[in-house]
Amino acid sequence: MTAGDQVLIWTTAEVDGGQVPAEHLPYVREILEWSRDYLVSSHEQLGRSGPVCPYTQPSLRKGLFYLAAVQTPDVPAAIEGLRSWHGRLTATLSEDDQELLTILLALPHLDYTDSTELDNLQREAKDHFVADGLMIGQFHPVCDEPGLWNAQFKALRAPVPLLAVRKLVVFDLPFVIDTDTHAESYLQRFAPDIPTRIRDQLVKRVSSPSEDLATAKG
Structure with a gap:
């Protein structure tokens, strides 16, 4: 093709x-x-x-x-x-x-x-x-x-x-927090349907930028 x-x-x-x-x-x-x-x-x-x-x-x-x-x-x-x-x-x-x-x-x-x-x-x-x-x-x-x-x-x-x-997909959060633009695109697409555990990781990231998101996909 x-x-x-x-x-x-x-x-x-x-x-x-x-x-x-x-x-x-x-x-x-x-x-x-x-x-x-x-x-x-x-x-x-x-x-x-x-x-x-x-x-x-x-x-x-x-x-x-x-x-x-x-x-x-x-x-x-x-x-x-x-x-x-x-x-x-x-x-x-x-x-x-x-x-x-x-x-x-x-x-x-x-x-x-x-x-x-x-x-x-x-x-x-x-x-x-x-x-x-x-x-x-x-x-x-x-x-x-x-x-x-x-x-x-x-x-x-x-x-x-x-x-x-x-x-x-919603579990891609760790890949799109590198810039505010990417994070905003993600939130516009998935909020308010973000699973609780992903939302908790996002809150932690905002409150503590060094927080490791390695468990975001659970």
Whole structure:
């Protein structure tokens, strides 16, 4: 599938079947294999029970897991196009399935030894994504972002630099308190339906900025 002139997107079946241009196939296959192995598994350093990403397995099972590649030199424009494409895909889905729709955008041209450029791309895109009710996260071979439940566990490390996009859910509070704008978008979308334990964590964060939100997802 083509998302405008900026991004190519494939289902997992298309990736498995080799229906991907040769210049992209090795990278998207490597990311898919990593997703099926690492993201769906538990990890002794994770700091909680369950898989590294609780959304990946149901997304894979329901055919709502997509791989994508950039086909323009203008990477920020491609990322912006991905936001629109995610919206088109979710338009025909139920509310539950919308939460499972996931797109991983491979960015193998970025530096594998320094995540700065990827971090900047994610940071620059995040305002628009969160405002649209979407999460955009970065994964990189040397990503140093601490885990939510164990700061020593680098949960966002992947074999290929990539950006992951899915719908923003109420349990994403720890990911959107980095700026007032993101927090406001979150509150406008979910208040007053925020679960009590999430609301308590938000109150603690406001009253004590250094408070650790690692248990926000319980």
